Amino acid sequence: MSSTPAARGPLASPTAEQEVSVVSTALVVAVDGPSGSGKSSVSRAAAAALGVAFLDTGAMYRAVTWAVLEAGVDLSDAEAVAAHVRTVPLVVGTDPQAPTVAAVVEGAEVDLTEAVRTARVTANVSAVAAVPAVRQDLVLRQRTLIEAACVAPEPGREPGIVAEGRDITTVVAPDADVRVLLTAEESVRLARRAQQDLGTADSEALAATRRGIVERDRVDSRTTAFTTAADGVVTVDSTALDFDGTVAAVLDVVERRVRAGGTGGRA
Ligand SMILES: Nc1ncnc2c1ncn2[C@@H]1O[C@H](COP(=O)(O)OP(=O)(O)OP(=O)(O)O)[C@@H](O)[C@H]1O
Numbered sequence: 001m002s003s004t005p006a007a008r009g010p011l012a013s014p015t016a017e018q019e020v021s022v023v024s025t026a027l028v029v030a031v032d033g034p035s036g037s038g039k040s041s042v043s044r045a046a047a048a049a050l051g052v053a054f055l056d057t058g059a060m061y062r063a064v065t066w067a068v069l070e071a072g073v074d075l076s077d078a079e080a081v082a083a084h085v086r087t088v089p090l091v092v093g094t095d096p097q098a099p100t101v102a103a104v105v106e107g108a109e110v111d112l113t114e115a116v117r118t119a120r121v122t123a124n125v126s127a128v129a130a131v132p133a134v135r136q137d138l139v140l141r142q143r144t145l146i147e148a149a150c151v152a153p154e155p156g157r158e159p160g161i162v163a164e165g166r167d168i169t170t171v172v173a174p175d176a177d178v179r180v181l182l183t184a185e186e187s188v189r190l191a192r193r194a195q196q197d198l199g200t201a202d203s204e205a206l207a208a209t210r211r212g213i214v215e216r217d218r219v220d221s222r223t224t225a226f227t228t229a230a231d232g233v234v235t236v237d238s239t240a241l242d243f244d245g246t247v248a249a250v251l252d253v254v255e256r257r258v259r260a261g262g263t264g265g266r267a
């Protein structure tokens with residue numbers, strides 16, 4: 001267990017001795033689910049409503065993918081990818097109003113908040129995220145961030161965090177106080193994403209979106225389990241809910257769990 005969370009400075013790849021466990025004295029909410037289910041937008045809004053931190057773990061996979069591409073590392077060489085990722089300190093901002101991600105490159109902090117959303121990063125992130133040593137590395141860094149938000153919250157914030165990503169409920173924070181699988185029917189997820197990315201949900205836009213997110217989910221599902229709820233994970237299906245209704249449904253799960261006294265069992 002690390003005694004001094006280092007989440008506000010650059011977050012270097014931890015050594016095995018530095019492996020941390022997540023403390024459970026503060027509120028930890030873990031949210032996973034397929035692409036376009038609303039993990040990041042709903043989790044952000046839920047974190048803001050609860051007054052706690054927000055962690056987008058996908059942004060971390062995206063940031064190290066940016067770094068690997070930038071360095072020209074051969075993506076088919078898993079060892080080289082993992083070795084390079086280990087050299088890249090990340091700086092993750094967990095304010096739900098303005099989450100950020102940056103990497104330290106040659107001693108200088110490079111803000112990647114926008115860069116991680118480019119098509120190039122999106123097209124390559126699954127390959128990087130599939131490298132087991134990269135996953136081990138980032139899982140440890142994510143646990144450090146979660147722990148930091150619990151034991152040393154930013155001024156004005158409550159201790160705790162809403163953390164989202166495809167392996168949060170099962171691997172990163174299986175002991176979280178509240179674990180939610182956020183899902184929606186594929187056609188609804190595609191329409192929302194097409195609307196978001198292209199400003200339209202017409203048939204051509206949907207076809208382009210389908211190629212992007214269905215294929216990414218197919219590849220990602222080889223390394224992470226995010227389509228079915230693990231034991232103790234509550235499913236929130238937003239197919240028939242609007243955005244605010246989905247946030248309210250997640251907050252309702254949190255409230256019922258907290259009232260019921262914490263982890264384990266079904267809501
Ligand atoms: N219940 C909802 N009703 C309407 N729109 C929603 C709802 N939930 C999410 N959205 C919208 O759907 C889009 C996709 O959501 P978001 O990016 O949060 O998904 P995600 O699960 O994080 O996806 P990915 O894993 O691909 O990053 C966003 O435009 C978001 O505002």
Ligand SMILES: Nc1ccn([C@H]2C[C@H](O)[C@@H](COP(=O)(O)O)O2)c(=O)n1
Nearest residue numbers: 057058059061125129165166167220
């Ligand atoms: N906990 C996580 C989070 C993300 N990934 C991978 C899989 C995704 O394709 C990619 C980007 O995530 P997104 O920003 O779209 O949520 O990162 C993962 O493997 N585990």
